[in-house]
Amino acid sequence: MKQKTEQKKSLNQGGKNMTEEKSIDFFEYFIGPQHPGITGNFGVILNAVGDEIIKAQANPGYLHRAFEKLMEQRMYLQNVPLVCRICVPEPDVNEALYSMAIETLTGIEVPERAKYIRTIVLEMARLAAYLFYFGGTAATLGLYTLPNWSFGDRDYILDLFEELTGARIYHIYMQPGGVRRDLPKDFTKKLYSLLQTLKKRIKEYDGIFFDAALFKKRTKGVGVINKDMAIEYSVTGPNLRASGIAYDIRKDTPYLAYPDINFNVITENEGDFYSRVMVRRREFEEDIKILEQLIDKLPSGEVWNRYPMPLNWKVEKGDVYVKVESTKGEYGYYVVSDGSEKPRRIHVRGPSMTHGIMLLEKLLKGQRIADISPIMFSLDICPPDIDR
């Protein structure tokens, strides 16, 4: 309630409130949208006393591309190349979700092999996203060696993606009914050897970053989300697990090939910056294990079940909500079809919206300017995901 009135005040920035504000000696600090410490086109307006923040106001909307509206204007298949653009670091989640939603609506079966391939893609994307995250977080703390390493290693995953899907970032590989192409020759072998390399590499990261004294000094006790707060702010994903709540959609409501896979849900207890990073670092190894299992269990067979000609494809009337676990948290799609060639409404539930606006505003209060962008990165906020 208090927050509301504060926001109202800031909205009515007329002459009246000026005198009140002048009495507190804060200054207004704009971090973003043009700022190296911001994950994307996103701004935070801060009221700071010295370098201490007394009020933070997230200011999204600079990258608003009206995806949800655009999707209503496009045919069902045409949306497949569109959805992956919602979030750069981990686009496959969107593809998988969109395909799953359409499959649920139309009743197209996905072949078993396609399910496994999709899971492999999702887990590879997860690894890539984590490498991205490690690099980004290290960079906000000023360690530029790790991003160079991790982005280099991420490129090896992207190479595999390129081999599999023909593209490095926006794979546009999954589509309703399965995947677009079968695995290329020797793909699983290459993937397996890459996983072994990554296992070694993560140890090297430990040395320079995760175990480093300075890193611990910078991160421990910064931006704490405790259990109650995590639930109150509907935090999901690794951020939630860092607060000690073992919730993972892959485990709780399994989808694709996850029911067949054994893995642990990683949790940390402190809920601070450090645990948020460490949850991801430990999940990285867990994901490598998952991928190894997937390679072992990969069945053979078809990879795609045909759907009608996409130009004239009408999807049955109905609505559906599907959700998956992304590296950022719970990702969900709510798709409404009115039986025509174009979806009536698609709503994307991105985790960055909750993490990047309400939670961030809360967390930044009382922090130092030096900790803004580390906290933002530690929450793994993807501004494009906020501005759909």
Place this chain on the structure above:
Amino acid sequence: MAWNDILKPLSGWKFLFKKPHTIRYPKEDKIPSERYRGIHTNMIDKCIGCGSCEKICMNQAITMKEMDVEVKEGTTNLRPVVDHGRCCYCGLCVDICPTGSLWLSRDYRHLSEDIDTFIIDPNVKEKEREGWQKAPEFSLIPPERGKMEEIPPEKRVKSFMEVFVGYTEPIAKEEAQRCLGCGLCVDACATHMHIPDYLKAIREGNNEEAVRIMFKNNPLSEICGTVCTHFCENVCPVGIIGEPVAIQWEKEFATRTIEDYKKIIDTTIKEKKERVAVVGAGPAGLSFAFYLRLKGYKIDVFEKYEKPGGMMLLGIPSYRLPRKVIEKEIKFITSTGVKIHTGTQIGKKKTFKELLKKYSAVFVATGNTKPYTMGIPGEEGKDTLQAISFLYDVNTGKKIDLKGKKVLVVGGGNVAMDAIRTSRRLGADVYLSYRRREVDMPADELERKEAKEEGIEFMIQTLPIEVIREKGKIKAVKYVPTDMDFSEKGKRPKPVPRMNDVRTLEVDIIIEAIGQGPDLTYLEQEFGESLKIEKGKPVVDKNLMCSIKGLFFGGDMANKQNDIVSAVADGRRAAEGVHNYLQNK
């Protein structure tokens, strides 16, 4: 905070003397993967310009532009041009391309300050294929058409019941979904029916709208839905990767759902004074009458026979085209106010000159009535039948008994097919002789297939050279096999008879179905030199008016296609021509 944690970061120094793992562009180059989705490349010769890529593109990056290419049948001179500034390299255009002419190459670098250079013409003559290509099993177009119920051949051969079952609604809708909407068929169709439009109406379940669209170009839509040469399907790009869209059957389905066209088609007419006469109530005459009538002219149709319908009625057996269909169509046409005077042969009771005096214009569409003959020894005789007269006889109800007889039909057109299947239904053992390969046959594939199912023996690449007669009756036919000569490019291959390999076949009756031409003798008698005739057909201008003012020709007698749909098209064209002529008179 252990000492170890403080010193551990120094472990990063081990990379100080290791080889970096980056690629030193431009000294080194990373080779993109085999499936890399790079820059568009399009085989300009293979591309048919259907524009599917343009339609599937979500970014409107592809535009079809007119290019200087050879326009073959079923292609356009439109070729894709890609704006790489908008392209998202999803490769959907490749996956949908029916011909597979489009692919994404492995090159991917393009650097320029000028945004105009990002609009790339991807058309090449020849290029090595690499990168993201069409994989047939992942083609976005379903290759098979909707299945139609079939009557088993054993059953259908016994009677003249209609062999055509037609689509049920769900299958029709599903089938209509396969249409790419490219409109190549519109160009191919003689009447230029708006096929994608009515297919769209069908898949939306709006059959009335579909029929309305059809009748804009074709008043004999149901007949065409039942029997048609369907050039549209021949050019359909979907046919390249599988079976073409069943346009004809879709049309048949839509029209059949409508009981009475009068109810759905707006036929309000503003009457005009001028009167126009039509000679011949065949497809050309009827469509002419219909469209001109809609413009308000008063129409009188003169028909030689007792029933209107022309070749549709007389030439096509009822198992293919049920009579009630023809009646339904004609009833609709006459309901607009067209008067049909049956049993009135012009040239005998009335002359053309009389008509020209009485009427503002005269449209003549008397069709091809004069059959061609082979001109081989022993050909003439009572049991050498002409296909059209044979069919005419059958259709008018003349009893012809062929039970147990051996019949040889010569020719490969639809008339030949009708002849063999009619003969078969009359109980004969039928042979078909055709001098070219089976693929060269002008007859429909479906017809051929059904004919074979009904137990007719196809003697492909044979040429009868002599009919052996005993007592005036045919005993056997001598024939030789032929070889194909492909020397002339761009034309159908020429059969070369192998004269030293003469074979004989015992037959009772020969039916010649090698084509027919118009009978213009009565016209020549009346007009003489003032009517220009070339190659047995009257010379007409683009309005289908001949050298005599007010006299129009159309239908089989004026065009080369010799089929219903062309005749209908002629009728419509002539209606426009007559209207123009009368308005500008």
Place this chain on the structure above:
Amino acid sequence: MNFTIGHLILVIVGAGIITAIVTKFNRLSGSITALLLSIGIAFVCFYPAFHILPISFTTGDYTFIFNLSTLSRFFLMLFSGMFPLVIMATVSTKPKAHYYFFFYLILASVIGTISSQDLLSFFFFFELMTLFSYLLVIYKKRAIKAGLVYILMGIIGGLSLLLGIFYVFWLSKDFRISVEILKGSYATLFLLSLPFLIKMAAMPVHIWAPDTYKESEDVYTAFLSGVLSKLGIYGLIFFWFTWGIYGLSAWGKVFDVPVTGYIIAWIGAITAFIGAVYALLSEDVKKLLAYSSISQLGYILVGFGIMSSLGWAGALYHTLTHTIFKTMLFIVVAGIIFRLNTTKLSEMGGLIKKMPVSFLTLLVGIIALAGVPPTMGFASKYLIYSALFEKKLFLLTAVVFAASTAAFLYAYRLIHNIFLGPLKTSLKNTKEAPLPFLIPSLILSLFLVMFGFFPGVPLEWINNILMSLGMKSIASTFTTISTSLGGFNGLLSSSIFISIFGIIFILYLILFPKAKWVNDKNTFTAGEVMHNTDLLTYSSHFYRFLEREFGLLIKLSVKKLYDNILGIFEWMFDVARKLLYHGNVNGYVWAIILVTLTFVISFLIGGLR
């Protein structure tokens, strides 16, 4: 022309009366009169042809002696030189009659203090100075509360001085200082040092300074901080010299420094450091300067405490430097406050375009404050460091160096928050400070730079003092200062800097195209829409991170300690009041009887002795 110190003091008092009378009729002409008269007095003090003779007169047993020693002469020139400049700055504020009157009286009492050679007259003039100073401090209504603390501390100092004098008299039966009788009595040392430490606002007894400097009349603050506080160092040298530097070492030596001096040096170093920290954390411009003043006087104490010739040279040099730059800074700031009517740093900003002259003078001032070469600030710092290096006082060096680096911090903050950054919309129509503020500050900044080029010039006077005190002089020429460890050439370094600066500047003018001027309002939008450009300045809580790191220091402030002591006293007296004033007549009667009895008994005991 010869005249005595008595004449001088009388002339000054007379000038005060004249000014007051003129001011009563017309304020402006009063101010001009004050200015002219003060220039006259300064001329009298400075002109070598005028000889100021000592004077002494005897009443009863006691002889009052007034004489100008070399040391006193240095301070006389300092005070009388600053006086007209400060008076000049008051012209545009147009103060009331008694303001000038008290101002002249202060000068008179100061001259009386520095020329007294006997204890009673010293005490008399010293206390007079405190009293008049108090009357000027409370010239503005807002300062009454701060003035109370000031006078309280003044009285404590005075009492301590008086007690010390009595103690000395009890020991030597003589009020003259030249008598060598004091054989290392800690009590005398403490009692006779405390008033001067209070005057210099050394650390545990500094509490009057920040508030007094902040609340007192703006121009007067320049005199109070720049000039009057120097009486402290005069008093210390005056008394301590009497003990004799070598006499003090009787108590032992630490690092080749007398223990007492060492303690004073530590007090100075801590004062310097903590003062600097408080200065860099304060949000008020005058408070910042006040703490800066405290901090800088800490250096003087350090130099003094080292008790070597280098140290005393440093202390005296810094006395001169600090007098010049702090007077100037306060005058400049007074000019700014005169225009803005605020002392809050967060309400200033971007004034460089409106007040370029003030900016330049302030810039020179802070460069001197920071002790950076082309100004004389460096020379004083150099001497103090050399003294520290010479005596190997490494921990003191660390603290002093930390303090002097912290001086950079608040110096930058001062100039940044007032002049740099975006211009506040409310300050759009601000004009340059009036000329009376600018002229003295320009003159003073000229001195700062000039002595920066020729650091040896003031050192010569100081050498005279040192020699008069029986110490070694510092080797120097006009342009160089050298010590046993090293030395520097002020002219060379400064002129090379100026010439390189000139060369690059000329190159800049030649090579650079004319710069496109960009409004500072459209900087740092970062793509955002700004609704209030005033909020964009990073000025308040400039060193918030230090605030956090020094949190303990702020919590344990001395003022709170005093407050607690006060609380205990209040409680005690409250109890006492409740015991005495309980409203019962019997109780009062008994109390009177008790008191009377006590007196009687004590008289009886006294009589018996």
Place this chain on the structure above:
Amino acid sequence: MNINILYAALAPIVAILLGLLYIGIGRKIIARLQRRYGPPFYQQYIDTIKLLAKKTVSSHGVFFSLGPIMGLAGSMVTLLFIPFGSAAPLLSFHGDIILVMYLVVIAPLGMALGVGEGSNPNGSIGMARGLTLMLAYEVPFVLALFSVVLYTHTTSIAQIVQSQAGEWSLLKFHGFNWLTFALPISAIVADICLQGMLGEKPFDQVIAPHEIASGPMVEYGGKYLGMMVINHALHIYIETALFVDIFLGGGPVWFFIPATFSVFILSLIINGVLPRFRIGQALKFYWGVPLILAVIGIIYTMVVIK
């Protein structure tokens, strides 16, 4: 003497060229650490020339323009008082280590004025941090110097260099006279402080791009930025030269230049593997271990002298 004046005239140019070269090679080395190839070693020259060749200059005020000039002038003056190894004492007999320590400050002060006039809060925060960092590292650094002064009985840099001079031959190793060996603890402290002076991680709070968007440089562009880059190059040279002169004995040119370079590279590769401190933590750090070490160093020195 004449040669010395010649050196003095050439010193700024040599120092700029050397500083830029160091940065260039440093970029290469950091790139290797990060598993990259990095730009060519002469890239920094190209960048600087490019910046200086830029045509448009936008300014926020007079001192915005004068700030970089003052900074450059300050750096060059400082340079002249630091000997070019034992080969050329330049002007160092006219000013000693205390003068140098204060001359060094002119450049940041000039920059600070310019940055302040730029009125960008990022720049102001950067300056506040820079000054705080100075507060942090100066104290242990001064104590390290103190031990040197104690050991050599002089504050003159030239004399400190001379005191370490030994015979230069293949057989006799110069290094035995170095103060690094005489006062190892102080040398370590000085090197730790050098990290902060150079603004390398973990002490690059001043320009921390992710926090305050490059801080002081944020408003500067074009030629001004070019001047700042040159200033940075000079700064690197001055700090490393000071360290080499005091702790590594200066030495002839062929030793002096590689030595300064190595000192720079050492700080650079430490920079490569560490994140940065928060500014408060940096203060705490410097006033913690290095300060204690420095005091130990001084006590050690006192013991050694006796």
